[in-house]
Amino acid sequence: MAAKVKIGIIGCGGIANTKHLLALGRQTDRVELTAFCDLIPERAQKAAEQYGVPGAKVYTDYKELLKDSSIEAVHVLTPNRWHREMTVNALEAGKHVMCEKPMAINPAEAMDMVNAAKRTGKLLAIGYQYRQRNDALTLKRMADAGDLGDIYYARGHAVRFRGVPTWGVFTNKLEQGGGPLIDIGTHSLDLALWVMNNYKPSMVLGSVFNYLGTSLKPGEQGNRMGAWDPDTYEVEDSAFGMVKMANGATIYLEAAWALNMADCREGIITVCGTRSGATMEIAQNGDGGWRTDKQLVISSVVADTPAETRPSVATPRPDAMGPHDRECANWLDAIQTGSPLLVQPEQAYTVTRILDGIYQSNRDGKAVTFAE
Numbered sequence: 001m002a003a004k005v006k007i008g009i010i011g012c013g014g015i016a017n018t019k020h021l022l023a024l025g026r027q028t029d030r031v032e033l034t035a036f037c038d039l040i041p042e043r044a045q046k047a048a049e050q051y052g053v054p055g056a057k058v059y060t061d062y063k064e065l066l067k068d069s070s071i072e073a074v075h076v077l078t079p080n081r082w083h084r085e086m087t088v089n090a091l092e093a094g095k096h097v098m099c100e101k102p103m104a105i106n107p108a109e110a111m112d113m114v115n116a117a118k119r120t121g122k123l124l125a126i127g128y129q130y131r132q133r134n135d136a137l138t139l140k141r142m143a144d145a146g147d148l149g150d151i152y153y154a155r156g157h158a159v160r161f162r163g164v165p166t167w168g169v170f171t172n173k174l175e176q177g178g179g180p181l182i183d184i185g186t187h188s189l190d191l192a193l194w195v196m197n198n199y200k201p202s203m204v205l206g207s208v209f210n211y212l213g214t215s216l217k218p219g220e221q222g223n224r225m226g227a228w229d230p231d232t233y234e235v236e237d238s239a240f241g242m243v244k245m246a247n248g249a250t251i252y253l254e255a256a257w258a259l260n261m262a263d264c265r266e267g268i269i270t271v272c273g274t275r276s277g278a279t280m281e282i283a284q285n286g287d288g289g290w291r292t293d294k295q296l297v298i299s300s301v302v303a304d305t306p307a308e309t310r311p312s313v314a315t316p317r318p319d320a321m322g323p324h325d326r327e328c329a330n331w332l333d334a335i336q337t338g339s340p341l342l343v344q345p346e347q348a349y350t351v352t353r354i355l356d357g358i359y360q361s362n363r364d365g366k367a368v369t370f371a372e
């Protein structure tokens with residue numbers, strides 16, 4: 001059996017505690033969590049006590065953590081502003097890196113990360129775990145098998161009626177680089193490019209708004225994550241983009257944390273091909289929470305009749321792995337056996353490039369074209 005992978009955690013906030021530490025905590029036969037870092041020392045201490053090996057180290061400065069040569073891999077789970085710096089420094093220090101989405105706040109920073117991974121020969125994974133859902137994996141298999149034909153139109157849905165994140169620094173432009181587009185639009189765009197297997201954008205036209213974020217006061221927001229402060233709301237509340245790929249395929253992307261619209265869907269895509277189309281559907285469980293086994297609807301013609309079919313994408317057994325565990329297993333497999341990562345850094349770079357194009361198009365008031 002391969003030696004256990006020694007891992008350090010940088011950023012012990014929301015996503016650390018709801019995804020990474022839970023998934024890694026179920027892999028104790030493969031990993032040892034030996035170091036934890038957070039600017040807030042109590043958070044690192046708490047995570048170390050809950051998930052760390054006995055004697056796990058606690059830091060407030062990630063550069064000190066990187067000096068520990070026994071650490072083979074780090075998870076970068078800090079606000080977006082830090083992704084490039086921490087990832088590049090970790091790769092240069094000889095660590096493999098699992099970095100949360102979005103990869104970086106702009107394409108130049110994302111390319112620095114891609115180049116650092118190439119230069120050092122270390123692994124760089126980006127946390128697009130939606131790809132690991134049953135519906136997404138089924139759709140990808142169908143697309144790769146040619147069941148959809150050539151996909152020439154896609155829609156990326158990332159719209160919340162009122163779902164502004166109110167923990168952390170999500171509405172802070174410096175820390176996050178943007179709002180719902182970079183935060184949740186990134187997941188849907190990643191899904192669309194991956195299912196289409198198309199990473200060559202040629203043109204982007206975008207519109208970005210902030211009407212509700214700065215104008216609605218607590219008491220009139222109706223936000224399902226609690227009231228936000230309109231005076232410190234610096235990012236967009238909604239953004240829309242049309243992406244034309246070099247082969248003519250087109251993607252409409254819509255992203256919002258707050259939008260007055262009934263048709264709100266998040267983390268899913270619609271794709272239309274020459275043979276059939278597929279729509280991921282939101283399915284909610286009894287208490288209205290999110291399910292990871294969302295429905296998949298295939299639109300095609302059967303016996304000269306329009307037909308909708310629903311392949312079974314339900315998790316087969318209660319103990320079957322969910323997206324977080326699959327992402328973690330894919331990551332550990334890549335480190336221990338050299339098997340391929342599901343999310344390649346070059347793919348995440350293209351996502352970053354297109355999102356940046358939407359912001360730039362809105363600033364310039366015209367379409368942005370990509371050289372190659």
Ligand SMILES: NC(=O)c1ccc[n+]([C@@H]2O[C@H](COP(=O)([O-])OP(=O)(O)OC[C@H]3O[C@@H](n4cnc5c(N)ncnc54)[C@H](O)[C@@H]3O)[C@@H](O)[C@H]2O)c1
Pocket residue numbers: 010011012013014015016037038039040043060062077078079080082100101102127128129167168169183
């Ligand atoms: N994959 C997903 O679906 C998903 C979901 C939520 C968040 N995220 C991503 O995870 C990242 C973090 O989001 P979150 O919700 O956990 O935020 P958070 O604010 O809850 O946690 C971030 C933590 O990082 C710490 N931190 C900030 N700067 C630091 C620094 N310089 N050094 C050490 N620690 C530092 C903060 O103190 C905080 O504890 C973001 O990039 C976000 O986009 C991904």
